[in-house]
Amino acid sequence: MNWNKLNDQIDIENFMELFGGFHDSCLKELYMWNENSVDENFSMSMSIHLDTCVRVLFQRQAPEHSAIELLFKGITQFHIIPRAEGQDSIIYGSKLMFKEGLFYWAEDEEWQIDQPFLRPRSWISAKELFWRDVSSWMGQEQRYGVLEEKDSQ
Template sequence: MKWNKINNFTDIENFMDFFGGFHDSCLKELYMWTEAFVDEDLSMSMSSELDTCVRVLFQRQVLGPSAIELLFKGVTHFHIHPRAEDQDSIIYGAKLLLKEGQFYWAESEEWQIDQPFLYPISWISAKELHWREVSLWMGKEQRYGVMNNEENL
């Protein structure tokens, strides 16, 4: 499963065509991390760079490909808006943009970069964007980790 870097508008168009514009897909899982950590001696280490990264797994109801993973590096904004109880979680079409050196992904084609909070949807922006096909990752199984001791919740 090789990572592919998105560099420009042509790459965006090719990727969106490849994954059908996210039509009939869902955000299955996501995982976020930074380079910050506390060492064993309790000293803290921080990066002065944009060090937040997010991996997102999407699945869709179409063969070839059925699942892809996006990797956002140098995240500048991360807005997750879960659906209400009476709403489905289907993505009918997503938006992917490149503007002033940043990539923007939003779970709706209606989303506007100049009014990012106009609609209650999830969106993310980052300095770098990579993707890979992971069609073997279909189904309910968690790929980014399983909660331990679920029975204690």
């Protein structure tokens, strides 16, 4: 499963067509990491670079490219807003754009970069964006790690 890099608006348009604009999809899970750490001697190591990355797994109701994974590198903004109790989490369409050196993904086609919080929806911006088809990753199985029952208490 090789990663495909998005470079410009043409790549974005091709990707959005391939994945149906995220119509009838859901954000299944995500995983975030950076280069910060504390070693065994409790020394802290911090990066001064945009080193935060996020992998996001989306699944959709379609036979072709039914699951994809996005990899955001160099995260500048990360806003995930779960749906309220009693609301479904279906993504009916999303926005993906490249502006002033950043990629933006938002779960709402009407989302505006100049008014990002006008409609409270999940959105991410990053310096780099990659994708790959993971259509074999359908269903409820967790792909980024499972908490043991004793860990979740």
